[in-house]
Amino acid sequence: MTEQISNTHASSVKIKSISPIWFLPIVVAMLGFWILFQNVTNANTTINIHFQHADSIIVDKTRIRYKGVIVGTVKRVELDSESGVNVIAEIEAHAKFMLRQGTQFWLVSPKASLTSISGLDTLFSGSYINLTPETR
Structure with a gap:
């Protein structure tokens, strides 16, 4: 009897496929890119406003308003080399559209005279900077 042994x-x-372990890092990377995109597109804008004086302007407390809505905050006050002061402020992303060449800024503070009283709301909230965008 002869037996044949078959070899x-x-x-x-091996089937080439992506391991399920890579699912989590890919999702985290996509989430990171989304947060970065949102941060860049919704970033605040820094502006420079020139005033003759900085009476009652307080860094991080003085607000910039448009029609009673707070749209920005004063971040720094610097002396100008010629005359006056430069106020560096941050305007929120939702109000960027108002920043044009002819936009006007003025400081609102309480004033009292024999004929009129204005800015009484600033007695409680403090002085603020008001803005009016340039109309085209």
């Missing part, structure tokens, strides 16, 4: 070998075939 059969089992072989495995």
Whole structure:
């Protein structure tokens, strides 16, 4: 009796696929890019406003308003080399559209005279800077 031994070998075939372990880092990377995109597109704008004096302007407390809505905050006050002061302020992203070449800024503070009283709301909230965008 002769027995024949067959030489059969089992072989495995590797199927190339992405491991499920990579799902989490990919999702985290996509979330990171989304947050970065939102941060860049919704960034505040820094502006420079020139005034003759900085009476009652307080850094991080003096607000910039448009029609009673707060649209910015004073971040720095610097002396101008010629005359006056430069107020560096940050305007919020939703109010960028109002910043044009002819936009006017003025300081609102309480004033009292024999004929009129104005700016009484600033007695409680403090002085603020009002703005009016240039109309085209």
